[in-house]
Amino acid sequence: MNHLPMASMMTMAALALCAAMTPAGAADMAAQKKPVYVCQMASHAHMAGQPVAEYDKPGICPTDGMELIDKSQRLRVAVLIFNGVQDIDYSGPMEVFGQSGATIFTVAGSTNSVQSAWGLKMTPDYDIEHAPQADIVVVPGGDVRSVIRNPKALDWIRARAVDSRAVLSVCTGAFIMGKAGLLDGQSATTIVGATEQLATMFPRAKVVSDRRYVDNGKIVTTGGLSSGIDGALHMVYRELGPLRAESVARGMEYEWREEGKLAFGQLAAYQMPDVAEFVPKGAMWERLTDTGDVSQWEVGGRIELAAGPSDFLDQSATKMRAAGWLDLPAAGKLGRGFTKTSKGRTWQVAMAIQNADGPAVYKLTIKIKQVGA
Numbered sequence: 353m354n355h356l357p358m359a360s361m362m363t364m365a366a367l368a369l370c371a372a373m374t375p376a377g378a379a380d381m382a383a384q385k386k387p388v389y390v391c392q393m394a395s396h397a398h399m400a401g402q403p404v405a406e407y408d409k410p411g412i413c414p415t416d417g418m419e420l421i422d423k424s425q426r427l428r429v430a431v432l433i434f435n436g437v438q439d440i441d442y443s444g445p446m447e448v449f450g451q452s453g454a455t456i457f458t459v460a461g462s463t464n465s466v467q468s469a470w471g472l473k474m475t476p477d478y479d480i481e482h483a484p485q486a487d488i489v490v491v492p493g494g495d496v497r498s499v500i501r502n503p504k505a506l507d508w509i510r511a512r513a514v515d516s517r518a519v520l521s522v523c524t525g526a527f528i529m530g531k532a533g534l535l536d537g538q539s540a541t542t543i544v545g546a547t548e549q550l551a552t553m554f555p556r557a558k559v560v561s562d563r564r565y566v567d568n569g570k571i572v573t574t575g576g577l578s579s580g581i582d583g584a585l586h587m588v589y590r591e592l593g594p595l596r597a598e599s600v601a602r603g604m605e606y607e608w609r610e611e612g613k614l615a616f617g618q619l620a621a622y623q624m625p626d627v628a629e630f631v632p633k634g635a636m637w638e639r640l641t642d643t644g645d646v647s648q649w650e651v652g653g654r655i656e657l658a659a660g661p662s663d664f665l666d667q668s669a670t671k672m673r674a675a676g677w678l679d680l681p682a683a684g685k686l687g688r689g690f691t692k693t694s695k696g697r698t699w700q701v702a703m704a705i706q707n708a709d710g711p712a713v714y715k716l717t718i719k720i721k722q723v724g725a
Contacts, residue, residue: 386408387422387423387424388406388407388408388422388423388424389406389407389408389409389410389411389420389421389422389423390404390405390406390407390420390421390423390426390453391404391405391413391415391416391420391421392413392416392419392420392421392451392452392453393413393415393416393450393453406423407420419599421453421596425453425592425596426453426454426455427449427452427453427454427455427487427488427588427591427592428454428455428457428484428485428486428487428488429445429446429449429454429455429456429457429486429487429488429489429490430456430457430458430459430483430484430486430488430489430490430512430516431445431446431456431457431458431459431489431490431492432458432459432460432489432490432491432492432499432505432509432525433458433459433460433466433468433474433476433492434460434461434466434494434495434496434498434499434505435466435467435495435498436467436468436469436494436495436496436497436498437466437468437469437492437493437494437495438468438469438492438493438494438522438523438524438577439468439469439470439472440577440578440580441492441493441494441522441523441525441577441580442458442468442490442492442522442580444522444577444578444580444581444584445490445492445520445522445580445581445583445584446490447581447604448581448584448585448588448600448604449488449490449584449587449588451600451603451604452588452592452596452597452600454488457477457478457483457484457486458474458476458477458478459476459477459478459479459480459483459508460476460478460479460480461479461480461498461499461502461504461505462476462479463475463476463478463479464476468494469494469495480504480505480508481504483508485515485516486512486516487516487517487518487591488516488517488518488519488520488587488591489509489512489513489516489518489519489520490520490521490522490580490584491509491519491520491521491522491525491528491529492521492522492523492525492580493521493522493523493524493525493526493527493542493543493576494523494524496524496525496527496528499528500527500528500531505528506528506531506532509528509529509532509534510532510533510534513532513534513570513571516570517570517591518569518570518571518572518587519534519570519571519572520572520573520574520580520583520584520587521542521572521573521574522574522577522579522580522583523542523543523574523575523576523577523579523580524542524543524546524576525542525573526540526541526542526550526573527542527546527550527553529571529573530550530553530554530557534571535554535556535557535571535573536554536556536557537556537557538557538558538566538568538571539557539558539559539560539566539568540554540557540558540559540560540566540568540571540573541559541560541561541563541565541566541573541574541575541617542559542573542575542576543575543576543577543579544561544575544576544617544622545576545622546576547559547560547561547617560617561575561617561618561622562617562618563575563617564579564582564583565579565582565583565586567586567590572586572587575617581604581606581608582608585597585600585601585606585608585610586610588600589610594610597610618646619644619645619646619649620644620645620646620647620648620649620699620720620721620722621642621644621649621651621720623649623694623697623699623720623722624649624651624699624701624718624720625671625672625675625677625701625718627639627651627653627716627718629671630664630667630668630671631655632656632657632658632659632664635655635656635657635658636654636655636656636713637653637654637655637656638653638654638655639651639652639653640652640653640654641653644720646722647721647722648719648720648721648722649719649720649721650717650718650719650720651717651718651719652715652716652717652718653715653716654708654709654713654714654715654716655705655713655714655715655716656712656713656714657705657712657713657714658712661686661705661714662685662686664705665686665687665688665703665705668688668703669688669690672688672690672701676692677690677691677692677701678690678691678692680700682702682703682704684704686704686705686706687702687703687704687705688702688703689701689702689703690703691723697722698722698723698724699720699721699722699723700720700721700723701718701719701720702717702718702719702720703716703717703718704716704717705717
């Protein structure tokens, strides 16, 4: 039996492949690869039951007036909802993904109606045992205790972290991710007022407060509330490209640049003490000013002080010292000054009181500034 040399066999295989690639065969393959375009809102509720029209070239959808999108690039997005879910945490990302042409469905522990933080009642599309696979899973925040205590919900989130492209948490949804063990060894963020708690509860996570969102690949976390919009736009940018993300942001009339927005944790406001900690129980407090930037901030308003301003300032100083602030000389009798170094930056706080509308009503001003920058 004669055997052909290996090189000859490879040559014949190549010739056979070339023969198969006749003009007609090449045209067939090109036709198979040719994009198919659909309307962005083809699967949305108001178009349910209508046949999905397909187009062979990009253009404008005659139904919704939006640009046609490549059918193969439509994302499938699952949004977890539960009693007490924060409204903007799920609705912000849903708007972004919806504008991108994604197919969106909601998932809950059961198919019973749930009520959001602001009272909106929703019926989930699926329970966690019957939810289809998704490209992206959104885990919003709010009152997350029921989810953290639900082993089946945590198992579902862990599984989605394996078979989806990404799991995106918003705000305190990061605590759900942490409870599911998904933050171990990952960088993460949450609403700025809860970053320390997140770091304490999940010490194996690297928690940051100076980012609107943190992308680890499979695990993506965002800051509070509106940060979920930025995180979702980032996912559109990452998965579908900058043109789609920019188009969605423009369509939403939302100012957005990839990595371009300031994280609220960077503002000086989050270095200063909370005025609410100093207002006497039951006293009137009316905030009139609240403004600044990354290096300075000022809060001012009218406050009712039945015990007098000196006692108020003394009690406030005690609370400041307990929080690690050191005394500084203050200008005037009705003023106090403090300083503190945090994360390599030194801050100074000045508290001052002036008479306002009546014998027991005063004007309180608290200013903070970074020094030595």
